[in-house]
Amino acid sequence: MLTFQRRLLSAVICLTALGLCPTVMAQEKLTLAQNQSPISGVAIVAKQKKFFEKHGLDVTVANFTTGKQCLDTVVGGGADIATTAEAPTTAAAMSGQKIAFLARINHSDLKTLTAASAGIKSAQDLKGKRLAYTAGTGGEVYSLALLKKAGLGKDDVQLINLRPQDMVNAMASGSIDAYNTWEPHITNGKKTLGAKVAEIDTRGVYAETFNIVVMQDLLTKRRPAVQSFLRALIEAEEWIKANREESIGIIADFVAMKREDLAAVYDNFVYDVVLDDRTLNVLNQHAAWRLSSGNAPTGATMPDFRKVIVAEPLKSIAPTRVKLAGL
Numbered sequence: 001m002l003t004f005q006r007r008l009l010s011a012v013i014c015l016t017a018l019g020l021c022p023t024v025m026a027q028e029k030l031t032l033a034q035n036q037s038p039i040s041g042v043a044i045v046a047k048q049k050k051f052f053e054k055h056g057l058d059v060t061v062a063n064f065t066t067g068k069q070c071l072d073t074v075v076g077g078g079a080d081i082a083t084t085a086e087a088p089t090t091a092a093a094m095s096g097q098k099i100a101f102l103a104r105i106n107h108s109d110l111k112t113l114t115a116a117s118a119g120i121k122s123a124q125d126l127k128g129k130r131l132a133y134t135a136g137t138g139g140e141v142y143s144l145a146l147l148k149k150a151g152l153g154k155d156d157v158q159l160i161n162l163r164p165q166d167m168v169n170a171m172a173s174g175s176i177d178a179y180n181t182w183e184p185h186i187t188n189g190k191k192t193l194g195a196k197v198a199e200i201d202t203r204g205v206y207a208e209t210f211n212i213v214v215m216q217d218l219l220t221k222r223r224p225a226v227q228s229f230l231r232a233l234i235e236a237e238e239w240i241k242a243n244r245e246e247s248i249g250i251i252a253d254f255v256a257m258k259r260e261d262l263a264a265v266y267d268n269f270v271y272d273v274v275l276d277d278r279t280l281n282v283l284n285q286h287a288a289w290r291l292s293s294g295n296a297p298t299g300a301t302m303p304d305f306r307k308v309i310v311a312e313p314l315k316s317i318a319p320t321r322v323k324l325a326g327l
Contacts, residue, residue, distance in 0.1 A: 033079035046236035123150035132179035
């Protein structure tokens with residue numbers, strides 16, 4: 001009788017341990033192709049704080065330097081989920097790739113930094129100046145939108161295609177008068193060049209988005225896993241908003257930035273797991289630029305992004321986060 005009781009007690013202890021330790025349960029595996037930048041902050045925190053594990057997922061992260069690399073990896077079958085901007089998304093949609101846009105996780109304004117010696121006080125003063133941008137990205141769309149708002153065209157400036165990380169050195173050498181890009185490259189320029197540079201006010205011209213994109217096939221085969229992934233991102237977003245200082249530290253460490261450098265630009269990154277009018281408007285604006293500039297596949301037409309955006313996974317777990325009419 002005593003032996004039976006001991007065996008029963010051992011079984012109860014084991015079952016209790018299993019209930020208290022969900023990591024011993026089988027977790028579904030996913031691979032995330034992620035841009036190692038603060039714009040991926042929600043996904044970074046979800047991984048670092050083990051929210052993916054909490055929601056039954058074993059997520060392997062492959063880090064890249066651009067959203068294009070992330071989405072190319074997913075399209076090529078090397079990963080399940082991408083963090084990516086609108087530029088790679090519109091390119092994939094217009095080339096007929098069977099992608100599904102699941103959520104926006106961040107948006108941030110693009111900005112313009114100018115050489116103080118160039119005498120640029122507003123966008124109108126860019127006329128005749130050497131302006132750096134990054135071709136094929138939201139930076140190019142922003143540049144053209146900025147010029148248009150100022151009553152200028154691309155022929156009114158000398159456009160110079162540079163990688164964001166090369167713009168500060170170009171400014172320091174005097175080979176450009178201004179550059180258009182995203183953070184942290186604006187703040188890096190200010191920190192490096194000090195009084196030799198100045199930022200002009202371009203708020204509201206164009207905000208780049210960062211998003212979650214998968215292949216349609218993944219939704220067909222693994223929709224519950226995708227929903228769990230989104231749940232983890234939502235929990236990460238809520239945690240970020242409740243724990244600002246710790247979030248800055250976690251994200252800065254992961255992207256290899258000094259904490260004080262990220263803190264200086266942190267408010268530029270707006271973390272929200274949503275589908276809204278901004279999401280659709282940016283996709284449409286970027287696709288329209290592709291068609292007007294010739295930067296689109298031969299024969300491409302304007303995509304219906306309401307068919308590229310798949311709202312059901314997010315709507316099924318957090319309906320108030322889907323703010324697009326008709327979706």
